[in-house]
Amino acid sequence: MDTTVTAAERALDAAERLFYRRGIQSVGMDEIRTASGLSLKRLYQLFPAKERLVEAYLERRDERWRRELAEHVERHESPERRILAVFDWLGEWFAEPDFNGCAWINSYGELGATSEPVARQVRLHKAAFRDYVADLVARAGLPASLGEQVFLLAEGAMATAAITRTTAPAQQAAQAARLLITASRQASA
Amino acid sequence: MDTTVTAAERALDAAERLFYRRGIQSVGMDEIRTASGLSLKRLYQLFPAKERLVEAYLERRDERWRRELAEHVERHESPERRILAVFDWLGEWFAEPDFNGCAWINSYGELGATSEPVARQVRLHKAAFRDYVADLVARAGLPASLGEQVFLLAEGAMATAAITRTTAPAQQAAQAARLLITASRQASA
DNA sequence: CGAGGCAGAGAACGAGCGTTCTCCACCTGT
DNA sequence: ACAGGTGGAGAACGCTCGTTCTCTGCCTCG
Numbered sequence: 001m002d003t004t005v006t007a008a009e010r011a012l013d014a015a016e017r018l019f020y021r022r023g024i025q026s027v028g029m030d031e032i033r034t035a036s037g038l039s040l041k042r043l044y045q046l047f048p049a050k051e052r053l054v055e056a057y058l059e060r061r062d063e064r065w066r067r068e069l070a071e072h073v074e075r076h077e078s079p080e081r082r083i084l085a086v087f088d089w090l091g092e093w094f095a096e097p098d099f100n101g102c103a104w105i106n107s108y109g110e111l112g113a114t115s116e117p118v119a120r121q122v123r124l125h126k127a128a129f130r131d132y133v134a135d136l137v138a139r140a141g142l143p144a145s146l147g148e149q150v151f152l153l154a155e156g157a158m159a160t161a162a163i164t165r166t167t168a169p170a171q172q173a174a175q176a177a178r179l180l181i182t183a184s185r186q187a188s189a
Numbered sequence: 190m191d192t193t194v195t196a197a198e199r200a201l202d203a204a205e206r207l208f209y210r211r212g213i214q215s216v217g218m219d220e221i222r223t224a225s226g227l228s229l230k231r232l233y234q235l236f237p238a239k240e241r242l243v244e245a246y247l248e249r250r251d252e253r254w255r256r257e258l259a260e261h262v263e264r265h266e267s268p269e270r271r272i273l274a275v276f277d278w279l280g281e282w283f284a285e286p287d288f289n290g291c292a293w294i295n296s297y298g299e300l301g302a303t304s305e306p307v308a309r310q311v312r313l314h315k316a317a318f319r320d321y322v323a324d325l326v327a328r329a330g331l332p333a334s335l336g337e338q339v340f341l342l343a344e345g346a347m348a349t350a351a352i353t354r355t356t357a358p359a360q361q362a363a364q365a366a367r368l369l370i371t372a373s374r375q376a377s378a
Numbered sequence: 379c380g381a382g383g384c385a386g387a388g389a390a391c392g393a394g395c396g397t398t399c400t401c402c403a404c405c406t407g408t
Numbered sequence: 409a410c411a412g413g414t415g416g417a418g419a420a421c422g423c424t425c426g427t428t429c430t431c432t433g434c435c436t437c438g
Contacts, residue, residue, distance in 0.1 A: 022302050025214050028395055030418095039416045040397080050396065100302060105348055109298025112352070113289060114215050126352050149365035152358060153338075156345030159294055163301070163315050169341060176338035176369060183368040217425055228386045229427080239426065 008046050008056075010036045015057045020103050023110055024054055024118075051117055054107075058121040061103055066128060079140035080181055083150060084174055086133065090154060091170030094161040101162025105155075129154075146184045150177050197235050197245075199225045204246045209292050212299055213243055213307075240306055243296075247310040250292055255317060268329035269370055272339060273363055275322065279343060280359030283350040290351025294344075318343075335373045339366050 014036035018027040029050055033040050047053040072089040076082050093099060100106070104122040111118040133154065134147035153176050157169035203224035207216040218239055222229050236242040261278040265271050282288060289295070293311040300307040322343065323336035342365050346358035 023299060025299075026303050029397080030395075033418095040418080041399095041415070044397070045415095101298070105294065105352075106298035106301075108352055109290070109295035110212060110214070112295075113211050122352055126349070145361065145364065148357075148361040149342075149368075152345035152349060152362050152365065153341055154345065155348045156341035156343070159344045159348050160315070160341060163294075163297055163311055168337075172334070172337040173341050175334065176341065176365070179338075179369055179372040180365060183372055218427080219425075222387095229388080230385070230429095233427070234385095 007038060007042060011038055011043055011046055011053065012056060012060055015053050016061060019054065019057055020061075021098065021100055024107060025110060051115060054111075054115075055117050055121055058104065058107060058118070058125065062121070062125045062128070065103075065125075066132065070132070073136070079136070080142075083133075083136050083140060083142075083181065084177060086136070086150070086154060087157070087170050087174035087177060090157055090161075090173070091167055094157075094167040094170055099161070102155075102158040105159055105162075126155075140181075142181065142184050143187075146180055149180055153177055196227060196231060200227055200232055200235055200242065201245060201249055204242050205250060208243065208246055209250075210287065210289055213296060214299060240304060243300075243304075244306050244310055247292065247296060247307070247314065251310070251314045251317070254292075254314075255321065259321070262325070268325070269331075272322075272325050272329060272331075272370065273366060275325070275339070275343060276346070276359050276363035276366060279346055279350075279362070280356055283346075283356040283359055288350070291344075291347040294348055294351070315344075329370075331370065331373050332376075335369055338369055342366055 011032065014032050015027075018031060018035060029040065029043065032053070033043055036043070038046075043053075047056060069086065069089055072092075073082050073085045076085045104125045107118055108122040112122060113119075130147075130151045133151045134144060137144065137147035137150060153173040157173040160169040161167060200221065203221050204216075207220060207224060218229065218232065221242070222232055225232070227235075232242075236245060258275065258278055261281075262271050262274045265274045293314045296307055297311040301311060302308075319336075319340045322340045323333060326333065326336035326339060342362040346362040349358040350356060
């Protein structure tokens with residue numbers, strides 16, 4: 001049936017909008033029912049427990065988040081420019097009106113200590129993002145240590161943009177990355 | 190009365206231990222009562238609502254966290270060494286057995302969107318830490334932009350150490366800071 | 379000594395929430 | 409047309425939790 005897919009997507013759309021904006025624990029299943037237009041019965045057929053819905057939310061968002069990042073990065077040709085494009089993309093994201101921080105950092109703060117499935121999703125997402133940055137750095141012929149440093153700058157920018165509600169951290173982190181790239185190039189030359 | 194102070198401290202000790210390890214929403218007042226040995230009545234006399242106790246927890250932890258950081262940093266003489274000492278201290282903190290990430294990043298992820306008092310405490314703490322780093326950088330005669338970059342590295346290290354449960358982010362961020370200091374020095378020379 | 383108030387222990391209350399159940403309208407196949 | 413099943417709407421259940429109340433003993437002060 002095609003309607004099954006559509007119903008699951010409607011559920012995930014509603015869940016994502018609410019969870020991302022307000023946090024997971026402060027959103028009840030009733031609210032997701034109302035926002036999705038699905039019945040509770042259908043909701044529980046698709047996701048037998050709230051925790052499963054949360055997992056699916058994080059998983060689907062992870063795929064989209066990394067795909068959109070990669071699409072933005074791939075518009076640039078130069079390997080070094082691609083590294084910096086990560087921060088351009090972060091800056092655009094921070095400027096979105098409904099930006100509310102990194103969904104995974106937030107979820108980890110909220111449920112990382114209580115829910116192993118949530119902690120697992122967060123670790124998977126961050127490991128994938130870190131691997132992606134490491135790959136960009138490796139393709140630029142730069143040392144792996146730079147990959148870790150760029151990753152930390154991105155994480156710091158996300159955490160700080162959320163708390164201060166500013167976009168400046170993206171540019172500040174980009175500037176730091178630029179300097180670190182230069183320093184790495186000189187060290188390896 | 191002296192017992193008032195002691196009772197409030199016992200409440201805060203219990204609250205901090207539980208909130209920091211498990212998050213705020215998953216710890217009930219009953220558990221804090223048991224852990225503190227205080228009665229619910231006394232607890233509510235001292236903190237008329239859970240939210241007040243949470244505020245006081247964040248506030249007292251902020252004071253202690255920044256004092257301990259400053260004490261560690263001040264053991265070093267050289268202004269540049271002091272900047273790097275921030276990351277030494279972070280590394281020691283990450284290695285503590287009950288390290289569970291940055292209490293403010295966690296609290297913001299959990300309640301930043303729901304509780305204005307909590308969001309306010311987090312912003313105050315992060316602003317104070319950023320100002321502290323900025324001051325260390327200024328005293329080393331280095332540009333303000335470096336202060337922001339070092340701050341972002343520290344935030345990224347805290348977020349990452351929490352999620353990955355490793356201490357390496359402290360050393361990686363320190364190495365990045367070292368390179369950025371060198372780059373800044375050369376740029377201003 | 380006696381009365382009044384304070385503190386402790388925990389029961390009780392009320393709201394919220396995850397999950398399940400009930401009831402009913404509708405659809406389908408013969 | 410009708411029996412059986414499917415899905416919608418939301419009531420109901422059971423539990424948790426923040427907060428308040430009750431009861432009881434004790435300490436204090438006149």
